[in-house]
Amino acid sequence: xxxxxxxxxxxxxxxxxxxxxxxxxxxxxxxxxxxxxxxxxxxxxxxxxxxxxxxxxxxxxxxxxxxxxxxxxxxxxxxxxxxxxxxxxxxxxxxxxxxxxxxxxxxxxxxxxxxxxxxxxxxxxxxxxxxxxxxxxxxxxxxxxxxxxxxxxxxxxxxxxxxxxxxxxxxxxxxxxxxxxxxxxxxxxxxxxxxxxxxxxxxxxxxxxxxxxxxxxxxxxxxxxxxxxxxxxxxxxxxxxxxxxxxxxxxxxxxxxxxxxxxxxxxxxxxxxxxxxxxxxxxxxxxxxxxxxxxxxxxxxxxxxxxxxxxxxxxxxxxxxxxxxxxxxxxxxxxxxxxxxx
Amino acid sequence: xxxxxxxxxxxxxxxxxxxxxxxxxxxxxxxxxxxxxxxxxxxxxxxxxxxxxxxxxxxxxxxxxxxxxxxxxxxxxxxxxxxxxxxxxxxxxxxxxxxxxxxxxxxxxxxxxxxxxxxxxxxxxxxxxxxxxxxxxxxxxxxxxxxxxxxxxxxxxxxxxxxxxxxxxxxxxxxxxxxxxxxxxxxxxxxxxxxxxxxxxxxxxxxxxxxxxxxxxxxxxxxxxxxxxxxxxxxxxxxxxxxxxxxxxxxxxxxxxxxxxxxxxxxxxxxxxxxxxxxxxxxxxxxxxxxxxxxxxxxxxxxxxxxxxxxxxxxxxxxxxxxxxxxxxxxxxxxxxxxxxxxxxxxxxxxxxxxxxxxxxxxxxxxxxxxxxxxxxxxxxxxxxxxxxxxxxxxxxxxxxxxxxxxxxxxxxxxxxxxxxxxxxxxxxxxxxxxxxxxxxxxxxxxxxxxxxxxxxxxxxxxxxxxxxxxxxxxxxxxxxxxxxxxxxxxxxxxxxxxxxxxxxxxxxxx
Numbered sequence: 001x002x003x004x005x006x007x008x009x010x011x012x013x014x015x016x017x018x019x020x021x022x023x024x025x026x027x028x029x030x031x032x033x034x035x036x037x038x039x040x041x042x043x044x045x046x047x048x049x050x051x052x053x054x055x056x057x058x059x060x061x062x063x064x065x066x067x068x069x070x071x072x073x074x075x076x077x078x079x080x081x082x083x084x085x086x087x088x089x090x091x092x093x094x095x096x097x098x099x100x101x102x103x104x105x106x107x108x109x110x111x112x113x114x115x116x117x118x119x120x121x122x123x124x125x126x127x128x129x130x131x132x133x134x135x136x137x138x139x140x141x142x143x144x145x146x147x148x149x150x151x152x153x154x155x156x157x158x159x160x161x162x163x164x165x166x167x168x169x170x171x172x173x174x175x176x177x178x179x180x181x182x183x184x185x186x187x188x189x190x191x192x193x194x195x196x197x198x199x200x201x202x203x204x205x206x207x208x209x210x211x212x213x214x215x216x217x218x219x220x221x222x223x224x225x226x227x228x229x230x231x232x233x234x235x236x237x238x239x240x241x242x243x244x245x246x247x248x249x250x251x252x253x254x255x256x257x258x259x260x261x262x263x264x265x266x267x268x269x270x271x272x273x274x275x276x277x278x279x280x281x282x283x284x285x286x287x288x289x290x291x292x293x294x295x296x297x298x299x300x301x302x303x304x305x306x307x308x309x310x311x312x313x314x315x316x317x318x319x320x321x322x323x324x325x326x327x328x329x330x331x332x333x334x335x336x337x338x339x340x341x342x
Numbered sequence: 343x344x345x346x347x348x349x350x351x352x353x354x355x356x357x358x359x360x361x362x363x364x365x366x367x368x369x370x371x372x373x374x375x376x377x378x379x380x381x382x383x384x385x386x387x388x389x390x391x392x393x394x395x396x397x398x399x400x401x402x403x404x405x406x407x408x409x410x411x412x413x414x415x416x417x418x419x420x421x422x423x424x425x426x427x428x429x430x431x432x433x434x435x436x437x438x439x440x441x442x443x444x445x446x447x448x449x450x451x452x453x454x455x456x457x458x459x460x461x462x463x464x465x466x467x468x469x470x471x472x473x474x475x476x477x478x479x480x481x482x483x484x485x486x487x488x489x490x491x492x493x494x495x496x497x498x499x500x501x502x503x504x505x506x507x508x509x510x511x512x513x514x515x516x517x518x519x520x521x522x523x524x525x526x527x528x529x530x531x532x533x534x535x536x537x538x539x540x541x542x543x544x545x546x547x548x549x550x551x552x553x554x555x556x557x558x559x560x561x562x563x564x565x566x567x568x569x570x571x572x573x574x575x576x577x578x579x580x581x582x583x584x585x586x587x588x589x590x591x592x593x594x595x596x597x598x599x600x601x602x603x604x605x606x607x608x609x610x611x612x613x614x615x616x617x618x619x620x621x622x623x624x625x626x627x628x629x630x631x632x633x634x635x636x637x638x639x640x641x642x643x644x645x646x647x648x649x650x651x652x653x654x655x656x657x658x659x660x661x662x663x664x665x666x667x668x669x670x671x672x673x674x675x676x677x678x679x680x681x682x683x684x685x686x687x688x689x690x691x692x693x694x695x696x697x698x699x700x701x702x703x704x705x706x707x708x709x710x711x712x713x714x715x716x717x718x719x720x721x722x723x724x725x726x727x728x729x730x731x732x733x734x735x736x737x738x739x740x741x742x743x744x745x746x747x748x749x750x751x752x753x754x755x756x757x758x759x760x761x762x763x764x765x766x767x768x769x770x771x772x773x774x775x776x777x778x779x780x781x782x783x784x785x786x787x788x789x790x791x792x793x794x795x796x797x798x799x800x801x802x803x804x805x806x807x808x809x810x811x812x813x814x815x816x817x818x819x820x821x822x823x824x825x826x827x828x829x830x831x832x833x834x835x836x837x838x839x840x841x842x843x844x845x846x847x848x849x850x851x852x853x
Contacts, residue, residue, distance in 0.1 A: 215463060226440045226448075227451075230452035289442050
């Protein structure tokens with residue numbers, strides 16, 4: 001048998017395979033990026049804690065988490081689409097209609113509440129609105145084959161238009177028992193919205209990070225061919241991600257009505273911060289991929305920045321600049337790292 | 343399922359398969375029978391129909407005519423899903439694994455084990471079983487936390503094979519499995535294949551490396567021009583006989599040979615190397631000379647061509663163009679130094695499909711047609727018409743979109759595009775792939791014209807009959823090195839094939 005083996009091809013350049021060798025540099029760089037982000041997070045918290053004594057109080061931290069609830073829910077929804085659509089910023093998964101979705105769902109909720117319908121009906125209608133928007137996105141991407149960036153951009157405009165028609169561009173006030181409960185404070189003075197964010201992330205995180213469905217979402221996003229080869233229903237999974245993201249938009253809509261005691265215009269301004277937050281989340285994962293946990297961390301990170309700047313009396317417009325720089329750093333670092341591996 | 347008596351022991355049987363693509367015949371009555379529990383080789387030159395046959399078996403295409411029997415049962419239509427349930431699995435060249443997954447996740451994707459009584463993944467079980475299987479079959483250990491993107495090519499291939507083994511396949515189809523492997527890794531693969539055969543798995547092994555076929559297979563089927571020309575037990579044949587069967591001999595007058603007296607050296611390459619791709623490549627090219635370059639996938643031949651045009655940077659060695667050293671070539675500088683590359687994948691690189699024939703023809707020489715920053719459209723059109731006539735490009739006219747042209751005519755546009763610049767050195771990458779015979783001859787004539795005009799031409803081709811026919815000299819790369827140089831007039835396609843498949847190495851070792 002070994003005689004036969006002598007007939008095998010000559011080794012090119014006489015090199016032997018070294019397991020996991022060539023990517024070692026990349027691994028170290030990825031580790032540095034991840035550790036660096038965590039250290040940066042910790043340093044910023046420390047600086048705020050020292051310079052603004054109130055910062056670390058339970059009340060303030062509760063505030064930060066509470067204020068992060070709405071962008072957090074949206075960013076989690078977007079993360080699902082990022083996972084199932086792949087990390088390519090131009091052709092990969094993105095849902096630009098999320099913020100407009102939240103606005104319309106909130107308007108639907110507030111309108112129904114004002115018209116005297118109960119919480120149950122209003123909640124169902126808001127979630128249904130979000131789900132339908134998600135289904136339209138799914139149809140445009142999966143069936144019509146439009147790039148998510150363009151498909152959801154178009155849907156965003158349609159949804160924003162419908163919201164204007166529904167609300168006549170006015171504030172629709174709403175008060176219901178559910179809304180009051182959501183906007184109250186829970187144990188230790190932590191806002192109920194903050195608890196909602198934590199529970200919501202735990203549930204979605206459990207599904208996305210720990211079930212076969214979640215694993216398949218990653219496969220479909222990262223390498224659809226591999227998904228197909230493994231016999232996965234690639235199109236159904238992609239469509240499901242958009243519907244899930246739409247439902248998150250509807251859910252965020254309900255939260256926003258409670259936060260603002262009604263539906264207001266201008267939800268579109270939430271879009272870019274949410275996109276930044278979701279993209280930023282990838283640095284908090286070992287594999288540099290979007291994760292639900294990473295997105296929660298990144299949401300809190302952004303929330304802490306805003307809060308700390310407010311406490312230090314620094315103009316909150318600076319936060320946008322800091323976010324911009326962060327996203328540039330993160331996206332270029334991850335892109336460079338991934339290029340090395342290819 | 344009981345086996346019909348008339349075909350005992352055939353795991354796979356194709357009879358008289360015919361398949362057309364867009365009018366071109368890919369398979370013209372090919373038959374292939376693979377006895378159960380054997381390793382069966384499938385060989386043939388590019389375009390012989392190997393990959394079409396494999397794709398039919400995978401259920402990716404349907405045959406126009408003929409019979410496919412699997413385990414003695416005839417199947418009219420195969421789908422990828424049906425094929426899988428029949429126990430047939432494929433190990434493809436491109437490894438279909440998610441780069442950000444761990445080995446366990448990649449192995450179990452699509453059939454993930456759950457923690458009993460919960461909807462959650464049992465990651466620990468996935469890791470343990472992955473480690474056990476890899477250790478059992480390959481004797482290798484990959485850390486649980488390692489991601490697919492951190493693995494070597496061979497390790498990825500092993501993971502892919504392991505994925506197929508998890509399904510306890512009846513038939514495994516290997517499509518060029520060793521192209522990216524070094525010898526030690528290929529040894530592991532061969533040992534595994536023998537072990538699988540001894541365990542009763544039937545193996546169809548597609549490879550260009552005839553020495554591997556010789557060492558591994560029980561029998562081999564040779565395809566040529568869409569037909570099976572022979573099926574031989576390896577005990578009664580040799581690599582050189584197989585090479586002979588692979589090459590067609592019925593193309594007499596295809597090569598309009600010219601007598602050009604070569605001039606001085608226009609390109610000199612010395613000790614060129616690009617680590618992991620090729621090593622110590624030296625040659626020179628004279629004016630009026632047509633130099634052939636060939637080698638299998640992964641031999642480095644294509645990479646040498648890319649380096650010459652500046653698409654890759656060599657790690658070492660020198661390139662001299664017309665006596666001047668060329669350092670840090672990039673495509674812009676290469677074009678300035680009057681190099682022209684006609685890439686193989688012309689849909690992606692060679693022509694702009696949604697521009698007109700005329701625009702494409704003058705695209706790389708617009709400077710010639712520009713005065714005061716404006717295009718002289720009349721002159722541009724004149725040049726386009728001249729090229730269309732000269733190359734006999736079949737098109738409705740210079741204003742037709744290139745997309746509407748046939749493959750051969752698109753290729754002619756790609757070559758003509760560079761002709762209008764009057765380059766000194768032409769690098770042609772597989773210039774006749776996917777081109778009909780008539781267009782081939784015109785492209786050959788064109789290459790002759792270029793040489794006659796005093797240009798140096800390098801043709802990279804895996805069609806060896808063509809290469810021997812149109813070149814003056816041929817360099818053969820094998821696993822990163824120039825292992826043979828031939829004078830085209832004094833050699834045969836068979837000899838070149840033997841060199842490029844490494845079987846001349848075998849003969850030397852044995853004899």
